[in-house]
Amino acid sequence: MGRERETPKPQQVSYTVEQMVAVNPYNPDILPELENYVNEQVSSQTYSLDANLCLLRHYQFEPERMSTQIVTRTLVKALMAMPAPDFSLCLFLIPERVQMEEQFKTLIVLSHYLETGRFRQFWDEAAKSRHIVEAVPGFEQAIQAYAVHVLSLTYQKVPRPVLAEAINIEGLSLDKFLEHHEANSGWILEKSHGRGQLIVMPSNEFNHPELKKCCR
16 A cells, blocks of 8 residues: 655744734734734844834723733833834823823823923933833933934034033043044034033034025
């Protein structure tokens, strides 16, 4: 007798989280993958707004499955994406009663300080909530980059104390920060008579309005 021919087993296709979100975002079975993906974004310092919004929509449909820790991490990652409006997009999907929990109220206050450029208040408040923000690696650096972005749109020349307050760095650490950006970002450091050090920012259409006129 000849050997019976084995029926080939269908190949199992493996999808990434982004592919699952794109193909079937409303499938409740992907919720655990979405939650794990938030933790993966935290540990690998990556970011996916689409996956996180999908997760928050699932929590809307199944509030009993909501993880406070996961939502908190999602909001911190969104805060780190500023000036993109990701934080507001995420917050819109979180029920108001949930937003009243202490850690979410803190993040909303931090968001307000950043949106209004009140960096001193932001860093003071963040220092009181280290257990929230320091759970996400790269938070401080992301906010410093945002602060520099805001200053570069506002100033042609930034006084050293203004920069120090905005990024919450002083002394030798600030010197190293300035040296790095002088070498890599086109900053120019100059002495000002009686006013200490000034940082000359690269020209853009916001801090040099004449660029806007000549380019249009």
